[in-house]
Amino acid sequence: MAVYKNTIVTSMLIVMFLLPGIVQGETRHYKFNIQLKNVTRICHTKPIVTVNGEFPGPTIQAREGDRLVIKVTNHVKYNVSIHWHGIRQLRTGWADGPAYITQCPIQTGQSYTYNFTIIGQRGTLWWHAHILWLRATLYGAIVILPQPNVPYPFKPKPHKEITLVLGEWWNADVEAVINQALQTGGAPNISDAHTINGKPGQLFKCPIKDTFTLPVEQGKNYLLRIVNAALNDELFFEVAKHQLKVVEVDAVYTKPFDTKAIVIAPGQTTNVLLHANKRSGSYFVAARPFMDAPVTVNNKTATAILHYVGGTSASDISSFNPLMPRLPLLNDTAFATSFSSRLRSLNSVQFPAKVPQTVDRNLFFTVGLALESCSTCNNGSRASASINNISFVMPSISLLQAHIFNISGVFTADFPDRPPTPFNYTGTPPKNLITSKGTRLSHLPFNSTVQLILQDTSVLTVENHPIHLHGFNFFIVGRGFGNYNPNTDPAGFNLLDPPERNTVGVPTGGWTAIRFRADNPGVWFMHCHLEVHTTWGLKMAFLVENGAGPDQSVLPPPSDFPKC
Numbered sequence: 318m319a320v321y322k323n324t325i326v327t328s329m330l331i332v333m334f335l336l337p338g339i340v341q342g343e344t345r346h347y348k349f350n351i352q353l354k355n356v357t358r359i360c361h362t363k364p365i366v367t368v369n370g371e372f373p374g375p376t377i378q379a380r381e382g383d384r385l386v387i388k389v390t391n392h393v394k395y396n397v398s399i400h401w402h403g404i405r406q407l408r409t410g411w412a413d414g415p416a417y418i419t420q421c422p423i424q425t426g427q428s429y430t431y432n433f434t435i436i437g438q439r440g441t442l443w444w445h446a447h448i449l450w451l452r453a454t455l456y457g458a459i460v461i462l463p464q465p466n467v468p469y470p471f472k473p474k475p476h477k478e479i480t481l482v483l484g485e486w487w488n489a490d491v492e493a494v495i496n497q498a499l500q501t502g503g504a505p506n507i508s509d510a511h512t513i514n515g516k517p518g519q520l521f522k523c524p525i526k527d528t529f530t531l532p533v534e535q536g537k538n539y540l541l542r543i544v545n546a547a548l549n550d551e552l553f554f555e556v557a558k559h560q561l562k563v564v565e566v567d568a569v570y571t572k573p574f575d576t577k578a579i580v581i582a583p584g585q586t587t588n589v590l591l592h593a594n595k596r597s598g599s600y601f602v603a604a605r606p607f608m609d610a611p612v613t614v615n616n617k618t619a620t621a622i623l624h625y626v627g628g629t630s631a632s633d634i635s636s637f638n639p640l641m642p643r644l645p646l647l648n649d650t651a652f653a654t655s656f657s658s659r660l661r662s663l664n665s666v667q668f669p670a671k672v673p674q675t676v677d678r679n680l681f682f683t684v685g686l687a688l689e690s691c692s693t694c695n696n697g698s699r700a701s702a703s704i705n706n707i708s709f710v711m712p713s714i715s716l717l718q719a720h721i722f723n724i725s726g727v728f729t730a731d732f733p734d735r736p737p738t739p740f741n742y743t744g745t746p747p748k749n750l751i752t753s754k755g756t757r758l759s760h761l762p763f764n765s766t767v768q769l770i771l772q773d774t775s776v777l778t779v780e781n782h783p784i785h786l787h788g789f790n791f792f793i794v795g796r797g798f799g800n801y802n803p804n805t806d807p808a809g810f811n812l813l814d815p816p817e818r819n820t821v822g823v824p825t826g827g828w829t830a831i832r833f834r835a836d837n838p839g840v841w842f843m844h845c846h847l848e849v850h851t852t853w854g855l856k857m858a859f860l861v862e863n864g865a866g867p868d869q870s871v872l873p874p875p876s877d878f879p880k881c
């Protein structure tokens with residue numbers, strides 16, 4: 318009997334050794350109660366929508382291979398849905414979360430249990446509401462550790478890990494801010510503060526309890542998991558007098574490199590190592606926008622305090638006198654460009670960069686802002702935003718349901734592969750360009766390889782658009798300023814170790830080339846992660862067919878799937 322048991326154990330070990338990817342993970346249960354909570358920031362108190370009364374919301378802790386079962390119950394007046402940003406959701410599109418794309422939202426008093434497995438991903442991601450502007454306060458980090466006994470590929474091993482979620486705070490009710498903008502046709506009021514872990518920091522009034530602190534010990538190394546959860550602002554992030562070593566972006570390891578600051582767009586995550594190499598003292602950790610277009614942003618600096626503990630250091634933050642980092646200037650395009658160009662996938666034997674070397678589908682999408690007529694608006698027009706000149710109209714039931722259950726009349730699968738009317742995208746725009754509206758999807762056969770050029774336009778103004786794709790990571794194989802040139806630009810593409818992400822900033826007045834393999838069946842949203850642009854219509858979706866294999870089709874929806 319003992320011999321028999323040993324044989325089984327041995328064969329199991331052999332199987333596990335041969336197939337390290339299928340080590341069984343744990344199932345982790347979370348309960349998210351969506352509820353109002355009165356919160357005070359910069360001397361303003363207002364009720365905000367939270368998970369479990371926490372702001373920012375709870376951090377989800379998991380390991381690669383784990384299953385997450387998260388029961389979300391809605392106790393507020395708004396319909397709610399939650400997106401697990403960056404999680405690939407292989408075959409589980411029902412759990413992705415964008416309202417009216419993969420699910421109907423969870424109505425007041427109702428619950429929905431998101432159930433999905435983290436496959437082939439480890440690092441920092443995050444979750445946020447994916448309806449209205451509720452993600453202003455409904456957000457939190459997802460920390461995915463490697464499987465047990467699998468070390469990080471970078472050195473040194475961090476002594477501690479600290480999650481820093483960057484956000485934006487409005488003193489006014491955020492839904493009122495965007496509703497007012499839509500009525501008048503103008504841009505929404507900018508936020509009143511930026512925040513680090515929900516706290517604006519000492520440069521604002523009422524600072525003391527509004528400051529997040531990071532105690533560190535001399536000589537130790539720390540892993541900072543940085544998330545940009547701001548609604549509308551790309552951010553620079555810097556720690557006074559400390560270099561940062563970038564080791565991961567969007568839950569994909571990178572070739573490590575040192576930098577004095579990082580640039581991070583809404584939707585992106587960045588892990589950096591920080592060596593606490595000072596003797597003592599305290600240092601500001603600071604975040605401030607990057608904006609290199611003629612667009613008004615909140616340019617206020619959020620701060621936290623990194624302080625050395627032990628020795629003579631004080632413990633009361635009111636007695637700190639921290640040093641301030643210089644931070645890149647608001648419009649420092651050169652710094653942002655240089656930072657982006659230094660990002661490379663690790664591309665090791667263990668973590669290869671599987672860049673599609675051939676392309677089945679060549680797509681060219683313009684992304685940009687324009688105006689549309691509006692009889693009730695102040696100037697007779699309002700801002701609109703579009704992809705290939707189509708401003709996306711949200712359906713009234715989810716696209717994934719319409720696709721899987723063959724419900725007609727919800728969308729058409731005829732999103733154009735290129736702009737209907739070509740023009741000088743970054744030059745003087747044509748005057749008579751009419752933006753059309755539609756719920757149109759781009760159709761992709763299962764497992765096809767896609768190259769997508771994202772081209773900014775100057776129709777209303779050029780601007781950096783952080784484009785987020787659900788359901789996939791993509792490789793950023795090229796970027797540049799001006800108009801993409803299909804004859805000369807591909808020669809410069811990096812098809813060896815390009816960065817792999819789920820969100821990419823398309824340069825202001827420029828373009829980005831991405832590649833991905835459509836190996837995840839379902840309906841997958843792609844949109845600008847500046848919430849104001851998404852609201853104005855800068856969004857579309859891909860429809861990826863089921864494959865022929867047994868594991869290549871969308872699983873059935875869960876029994877508690879919300880109804881519209």
Ligand SMILES: [Cu+2]
Binds near residue numbers: 781845846847851
């Ligand atoms: Cu945008």
